[in-house]
Amino acid sequence: MNSRTRKLVPQHREATRIAAESRCLICDAYGCEPAHFPTHRGMAGGKAGWSREEWVPLDRDCHDLIDRRLGVSAAIEERRIMALLMLEERAPKWWRGTDGTT
Numbered sequence: 001m002n003s004r005t006r007k008l009v010p011q012h013r014e015a016t017r018i019a020a021e022s023r024c025l026i027c028d029a030y031g032c033e034p035a036h037f038p039t040h041r042g043m044a045g046g047k048a049g050w051s052r053e054e055w056v057p058l059d060r061d062c063h064d065l066i067d068r069r070l071g072v073s074a075a076i077e078e079r080r081i082m083a084l085l086m087l088e089e090r091a092p093k094w095w096r097g098t099d100g101t102t
């Protein structure tokens with residue numbers, strides 16, 4: 001049974017639509033992409049989905065930072081930790097404040 005892919009696609013499309021109309025939770029830039037938080041896809045062994053509390057809107061720069069696509073220097077890692085702390089604070093508020101209609 002391989003219904004997983006079929007189930008994920010509409011949710012991901014919806015997440016992409018909402019993120020495109022949202023501000024980045026880290027730097028406030030408008031026009032984002034959905035990023036897995038708090039469970040990174042790699043850490044969850046590919047189990048992370050796209051339901052409301054599995055992702056946050058991030059612009060491309062912050063998404064790259066969180067997903068370590070900017071490298072792993074000490075300076076980058078420090079920025080990344082700061083960003084993750086902000087997400088921990090802001091993500092629950094964003095999840096509560098967004099019902100998909102705004």
Ligand SMILES: [Zn+2]
Nearest residue numbers: 024027059062
């Ligand atoms: Zn950002």
